[in-house]
Amino acid sequence: MKLLSVKEIASMLNVKPSTVYQWAELGQIPCIKLNGALRFDLEDIIIWIKSCKKKAELCYNPFIQTRGPGREGG
Helix, strand or coil, rough: CCCEEEHHHHHHHCCCCCHHHHHCCCCCCCEEECCCCEEEHHHHHHHHHHHHHCCCCCCCCCCCCCCCCCCCCC
């Protein structure tokens, strides 16, 4: 288990430390509180990041033009 600080997590995620504190307070990011200091298990953070990944829509093709109701082609 490798524990990281708020500053290290903020740098890793490219967000402000205050954002990391807010996520932790809201329970949105996995964290450990040790004597009042927040720490983050790197393995938990990696799993959390993967769980946040949005899957691509398989049926969506941005190169296909669709005609909506009331729209004329041409």
